Amino acid sequence: MTTTDMPRKADADSARAVSRKRPRGAVGGGLRRAVPATTLLWVLAALYGLPVLWFVLSSFKPAGDLFSLPLTLFPEDPTVSGYKAAWDSANFSQYFINTAIVCVLATILTVGVSCCTGYALAKYDNKWLKVFFVGILATTMLPGEVMLAPQFLVVRDLGLYNSLAGIILPAVLTATGCFMFRQFFLTVPDELIEAARIDGARELSIFLRIMVPISRPIMLTLAILSFQWRWNDYIWPLLMLNDPEKFTVQIGIQSLVGAQNINWSVVLGGSVISMIPLIVVFLVFQRYVMNANINAGLKD
Amino acid sequence: MTKRAPDVSASPPRRRSKYTLAPLVLIAANVVLFALFFVWPAVIGLVYSFTNYTGVGAFQFVGLDNYQHLFGDSTFFDALTRTLLYTVLFVPLNFVFSLLIANVLVSKHAKGVSVARVFFFIPWLLSPIVVGVLWRWLFGENFGLVNYLIEKVGGSAVPWQSNADLSLIVVVVAASWAWTGFSMLLFIAAIKNVPVSYYEAAALDGAGPWRQFFSITLPSIAPTSFIVILLNTIHGMKEYPLFASLNNGGPGTSNNLLVQYIYQTGFKAGQIGYASAASFVLMLILMAVAIIQLMVNRRVENR
Numbered sequence: 238m239t240t241t242d243m244p245r246k247a248d249a250d251s252a253r254a255v256s257r258k259r260p261r262g263a264v265g266g267g268l269r270r271a272v273p274a275t276t277l278l279w280v281l282a283a284l285y286g287l288p289v290l291w292f293v294l295s296s297f298k299p300a301g302d303l304f305s306l307p308l309t310l311f312p313e314d315p316t317v318s319g320y321k322a323a324w325d326s327a328n329f330s331q332y333f334i335n336t337a338i339v340c341v342l343a344t345i346l347t348v349g350v351s352c353c354t355g356y357a358l359a360k361y362d363n364k365w366l367k368v369f370f371v372g373i374l375a376t377t378m379l380p381g382e383v384m385l386a387p388q389f390l391v392v393r394d395l396g397l398y399n400s401l402a403g404i405i406l407p408a409v410l411t412a413t414g415c416f417m418f419r420q421f422f423l424t425v426p427d428e429l430i431e432a433a434r435i436d437g438a439r440e441l442s443i444f445l446r447i448m449v450p451i452s453r454p455i456m457l458t459l460a461i462l463s464f465q466w467r468w469n470d471y472i473w474p475l476l477m478l479n480d481p482e483k484f485t486v487q488i489g490i491q492s493l494v495g496a497q498n499i500n501w502s503v504v505l506g507g508s509v510i511s512m513i514p515l516i517v518v519f520l521v522f523q524r525y526v527m528n529a530n531i532n533a534g535l536k537d
Numbered sequence: 538m539t540k541r542a543p544d545v546s547a548s549p550p551r552r553r554s555k556y557t558l559a560p561l562v563l564i565a566a567n568v569v570l571f572a573l574f575f576v577w578p579a580v581i582g583l584v585y586s587f588t589n590y591t592g593v594g595a596f597q598f599v600g601l602d603n604y605q606h607l608f609g610d611s612t613f614f615d616a617l618t619r620t621l622l623y624t625v626l627f628v629p630l631n632f633v634f635s636l637l638i639a640n641v642l643v644s645k646h647a648k649g650v651s652v653a654r655v656f657f658f659i660p661w662l663l664s665p666i667v668v669g670v671l672w673r674w675l676f677g678e679n680f681g682l683v684n685y686l687i688e689k690v691g692g693s694a695v696p697w698q699s700n701a702d703l704s705l706i707v708v709v710v711a712a713s714w715a716w717t718g719f720s721m722l723l724f725i726a727a728i729k730n731v732p733v734s735y736y737e738a739a740a741l742d743g744a745g746p747w748r749q750f751f752s753i754t755l756p757s758i759a760p761t762s763f764i765v766i767l768l769n770t771i772h773g774m775k776e777y778p779l780f781a782s783l784n785n786g787g788p789g790t791s792n793n794l795l796v797q798y799i800y801q802t803g804f805k806a807g808q809i810g811y812a813s814a815a816s817f818v819l820m821l822i823l824m825a826v827a828i829i830q831l832m833v834n835r836r837v838e839n840r
Binding site: 277286292357369376508 | 556558559560561564566568570574575576577578579582585592634637641642644646648649650653657659660662663665666667669672673674675680682685714771775777778782785799800803804809812816819820823824827
């Protein structure tokens with residue numbers, strides 16, 4: 238990536254140099270090209286942004302104003318009554334706690350397990366590792382949705398039905414995570430490991446003391462992805478959980494929409510609340526997600 | 538040649554015998570998870586697909602009965618054709634829009650790229666459930682913004698929810714809207730990797746932007762295009778949560794897709810054996826998609 242970025246930068250620099258020499262012509266040409274490109278960009282951005290904007294702004298309208306014509310973009314007297322109603326109804330705070338537990342534990346386990354596996358796959362040469370690598374590849378070919386029924390029976394037979402552990406544990410095995418760490422550790426020079434071995438370090442302490450710390454950017458990237466997957470999960474928690482006390486946020490929202498008469502005020506409030514954690518995580522860690530080279534075997 | 542051969546074969550066994558414990562410890566946790574949550578379900582799923590298992594109690598082997606029934610089951614066929622139709626509509630729409638947006642985002646001339654990028658990305662963050670709620674809200678027949686705007690410009694309200702085809706199209710648009718951010722990321726990385734010198738040479742030869750796009754960009758990013766099409770096809774084939782919250786497979790049962798069919802026969806009707814057979818049909822389709830894509834990809838790369 239850096240190699241292709243460089244010429245681009247050099248290109249931009251030379252363009253700037255040229256524009257310094259001939260300001261008028263260059264600015265005119267730049268503007269002629271900038272206007273259509275920028276217009277197209279922002280028309281598209283509006284197309285993608287407006288649905289969310291309309292949704293979020295509507296959530297601040299009082300229930301009585303939601304359908305009053307003519308529809309207005311901005312709420313006339315903004316209120317958070319929809320949010321309060323959503324939070325109070327259907328035990329939303331409990332759903333949030335449950336979802337948070339699932340996301341945090343599943344993410345920590347996913348990152349830890351994937352880091353170990355990715356390192357072993359990248360840095361050791363062993364017949365069984367190759368077999369296991371093919372096995373992990375197979376999980377991308379056979380997505381969880383295909384094995385809903387048998388997977389459900391296995392987890393039930395393990396005694397994990399109706400428990401948060403039944404959602405967390407199957408989620409820890411992710412091919413994407415293993416691949417991401419494997420790709421990263423392949424770029425780490427073997428000499429680093431050899432040097433540590435010569436100094437008498439043992440295999441696992443090389444991993445824990447040298448390799449784990451340097452893989453921090455990958456850990457963060459996978460953590461964000463994993464958090465998103467688990468936060469947005471729907472069908473597996475739906476199957477696993479029976480007890481409303483243990484429901485996750487997505488099931489809570491879906492049960493509000495599934496009702497015969499939808500209380501839109503509550504649904505809008507609940508939905509917006511449910512997006513906040515992810516949007517915050519994303520805005521804080523934006524550059525890690527944007528730079529993640531997630532191009533192979535992406536599966537959640 | 539003959540002298541070098543023993544050297545090459547001699548070094549791996551030495552490494553192998555020296556380090557077996559450490560890598561095994563490192564992958565142990567994942568091996569256990571792999572065995573429990575992948576191998577075991579895959580095996581019993583295949584076995585159950587030949588039985589009349591209901592999830593509890595005893596069961597009998599019924600041979601290929603489940604598969605035979607499946608091919609005579611009109612509900613299954615409707616779900617299958619609807620799923621294929623959905624995928625065939627969703628994949629190209631998503632492809633065109635994410636490629637278009639990726640191109641605009643890497644353009645030197647567009648202003649405000651870093652802010653605009655967030656607009657394309659937020660839909661991908663939202664859960665399919667929230668995406669479904671959001672589009673249901675936009676496309677409500679009596680109250681939705683879209684019908685309001687259509688009536689405002691003099692049209693008449695469109696039955697987005699009660700017409701089966703229209704309600705499928707709403708889901709296609711919603712899914713494509715939600716997945717643009719992800720496909721776009723892959724495209725941006727690929728487009729940035731196309732050497733700038735190609736464009737400079739093309740520009741010297743007098744190629745305009747369109748010519749440059751079709752003669753340089755598109756062929757250069759072919760491998761990424763295949764990955765995007767593959768991932769989106771697989772994703773489309775297993776779509777369910779979006780339907781669940783947008784129209785619940787409605788109107789009626791006309792937009793019940795495969796995963797929903799599996800869920801309903803397996804968990805609502807308790808026909809685990811039958812649902813497992815349906816799952817394996819889905820799996821065969823997914824594998825066929827993957828293999829076709831690999832073959833096409835290889836042919837393109839060899840050209």
